[in-house]
Amino acid sequence: MEVVPVSVGRAARSWDEQALDVAAAAGQIGSASPDGFTAAVAGAASRFAAAWERHATGVAEEAEAHADTLREVIADYLATDRAAGAELLMLASYLREQR
Amino acid sequence: MIRTLLTLVLLAGLGACADAGGEDEVDADDASAALEQQRTDVRRAARQLAVAAEQALSATTRTSSGGYRGCESAFPEEFRDFQYLAQARIDTGPGSGTSYLEQLRPVLEDAGFTVEALREEPNGFTTLAAARGDLSASFVHTGGPFVGLDVSGPCVEVPEDQREAWLRRDEPQPEFR
Amino acid sequence: MSTTIWLPPTPREVPPLQVEVAAIRTFAADLLAGAAQVDDLGTFVAADARIGDWSALAATSYRETIAPLGHRADAMSLALRSVSRRCDAHAEAMAALVERRTTLLGERAHLVGAVEALAARAHAATDTEAAVIQAECDDCRRQVEAFEHDLSAWSADLTAEETAMREAFDRVLRLDQVERRYAGVADPADAALDTLPGPGAGPTEVNAWWDGLSHQQQQAVIAASPGSIGNRDGVPPWARDQANHLALDRDLADWEYLEQRDLLTSDEERWLENARSARDAVETIEAGLDPVTREGVTSQLYAYDPTAFEGDGAVAVAAGNLDTADNVAVVVPGFGTDGESAPYQAARALTLYESSRFLGATETNASMFWIGYDAPDNMPWDEGWDAAGVVTEDMATRGGERLADTLDGLRSARDGEPAHLTAIGHSYGSTTTGHAAHDQGIPVDDLVLVGSPGAGGGTDTAGDTGVATDHVWAGANSRDPIANLGNHGWVHGETAFGAGLGDDPAEDDFGAHRFRAESTTRADDAIGLDAFDDHSKYFDHDTEALYNISQIVNGNYDAVEHADHVYDPFYAGVRDPELDRDPTAPDTDGRRP
DSSP states (O other): OOOOOHHHHHHHHHHHHHHHHHHHHHHHHHTOOGGGSOHHHHHHHHHHHHHHHHHHHHHHHHHHHHHHHHHHHHHHHHHTTOOOHHHHHHHHHTTSOOO | OHHHHHHHHHHHHHHHHHHTTTTOOOOHHHHHHHHHHHHHHHHHHHHHHHHHHHHHHTOEEEEEEEEEEEOSEETTTEESEEEEEEEEEEEOOTTOOTHHHHHTHHHHHHTTOEEOOOEEOTTSOEEEEEEETTEEEEEEEOSSSEEEEEEEOOOEEOOGGGHHHHHTOOOOOOOOO | OOOOOOOOOOOOOOOOOOOOHHHHHHHHHHHHHHHHHHHHHHHHHHTGGGOTTOOSHHHHHHHHHHHHHHHHHHHHHHHHHHHHHHHHHHHHHHHHHHHHHHHHHHHHHHHHHHHHHHHHHHHTOOHHHHHHHHHHHHHHHHHHHHHHHHHHHHHHHHHHHHHHHHHHHHHTSSHHHHHHHHTTOOOHHHHHHHTOOOTTOOHHHHHHHHHTSOHHHHHHHHHHOHHHHTTOBTBOHHHHHHHHHHHHHHHHHHHHHHHHTTOOOHHHHHHHHHHHHHHHHHHHHHTSBOTTTOSBOOEEEEEEETTTGGGTOEEEEEEEOTTTOSEEEEEEOOTTOSGGGHHHHHHHHHHHHHHHHHHOTTSOEEEEEEEOSOOOOOOHHHHOGGGGGGGSSHHHHHHHHHHHHHHHHHHHTOOSSOOEEEEEEETHHHHHHHHIIIIIOOOOSEEEEESOSOSOTTOOSGGGGSSOGGGEEEEOOTTOTTTTOSBOTTOOOTTGGGOOOOBOTTBGGGOOEEEOOOOTTOOSSSSSGGGGGGGGOTTSTTOHHHHHHHHHHTTOGGGOOBOOOBBOOTTSSOBOGGGGSOOOOOOSSSOOO
């Protein structure tokens, strides 16, 4: 099995952060109030906000999936016993999802 | 170096006083009740005066605003007391002038206010000020085709530990348009 | 009477228009904040997510897998950004339509009155009066027709605008529409950001860069990378305001999302508090009405960095428009200030704005509080002895560098007529301002030091500030214990052992104009703890200090009320002639009954 550098662990954590950030953005878009628009526009605004909340949520879920994929790569690598010493410890620390 | 020590002693002394609660004898419930009642009174008066002014001048209330404002500052960065202030702009159309203010005298009197003489400000504004109990109200002409309306209550002291909350209190805008 | 008079028709009712322009702008801001976040994801996928030092076969597969997400994020960001901008334009258009409707309402009310009056006169008219009244009726009829024409045009414009807005929403409702329209489209921000001057560049260079961008590029940079320009001196205030609002909205959404899930770190808790304080500061200013126009006071979020200074935060908010105001004042607060102080500082900026507008109604103003340096913020009894920094000049020296950059930035970003610019330092902020003036040189017209514990080491006289001595001002309440801390007399030992903050600018030897700054609610004497409150009253309404500061800000020097200086005779202690003068309460807002 080929070497998995520690940067893979850092990237997994960054994917987690991106997933949280975009999920928050999805909530912000979805909760944008269309009440300020006139009645002729408010319906379209509301539909737009709801649709884009779904789009952004989908992106956040994809980001989270990439984080999980990288953690699986790390886990497989650690299981081969090729990682050793400090590198092993560092990589292992990224196996756990921080938040 | 003497000034260093002096500063520290002064600050420490003030801190000890703050820790001990100082001389703060303001009742939190009383202060809250007074300010909330004031909000109700000021908004009601502002709405009454704005509607009556609209009718008297065939005018339209264009902007309105209301909220708690700090009155007097206290050390180091806070307000000791607060009042509720409601403000509005009532559009009167082109050609209006200070004569409009005299037409508003009956509006104030009908609302139970005692009205002062028309006041010329050094900046060219003209103010018609009035009072009813501890409420103050004034119509002001600043030169444009509108009159301004200000209504406020007295400053009410709040306990030290609630000063920050009153400063940041989120109030919905009054509906007196 | 037998003559027939043809009366003009009663004009049609103006239809109701239920719209909240501010809420539309908020909707647009929410979309733009979302766009910025998605844009960040696109940037991440194109750079750090690629894991350059991972060379395994699996890495190649991984990179191929993530690439489509990056492209989609880029396209989504552009689409959202576009709709957000359209919403902003819609808000502008609706504001204009509301304005036109108000005019139509007034015209209609006038015409209805005229028609009714003519009807009454016609009813009672004699034959000899009929011709005159008919002529007036004909004239009124023409006015009604003109009104009807305007009303029809207004209705048509409203319908067209509503249709255009709906179409903008529907054009990119689904992701396949987004892909078709925006996939592979270059972000105009990318080329612009490639040429952004480096961190060492001065405000003039940054401003030249900004002015060299097209409007489309400027808008794209604000949306794609608000952090790059929100705190960059030389970028115009309007653009910083937009960028910082975007960053603020995004931060609030992000950290409140984590807060709801109990995932906030302790650092993020502080940053969230700073972000909320910045939001509250903006709301505090915008709750005010301009004393002259009676329109809402506008604000500009000129600086926003909730993570600055180890979590103390940096924030600056202006009441009024820094891009266009005739008179601009920058207030530098001092002791006890950090990001969470923003709402109180905003209240002060608002009182200064109201007062300077009230006292100089023919000119425009902007007053900004600036928490752009690491001030001694912690009260010793609250969070330990961090406040001990207040007795040394280190923070003021570093803050002075930042303040000088800020003032240079305001000057260089200004198009057209330069503002009358006044720097006002309060408390430890006066020491900081003194250092900015003495150490760096500042491009101000007037320099005001109030409640000053000292103008900073090296500044023994007004001339040492580099500002024309006739434009250096000091305000000191006779009871204010902190204003009494500055050095007096012939000894200038302010920096002995690194302690002390310099000379008292209200003293005769210093050579500044001293203006009246007493308060009618001042403490009985300068000894008790009550006197500390007098250190905080300089920006309260109806005080001598606010009145005089406002006159200086407006350049209305003849109206400034001068006070006799503090002096320190060799045969006795320090004397303040203001101690025994009866304070006054000049009107600064017109709201006194």
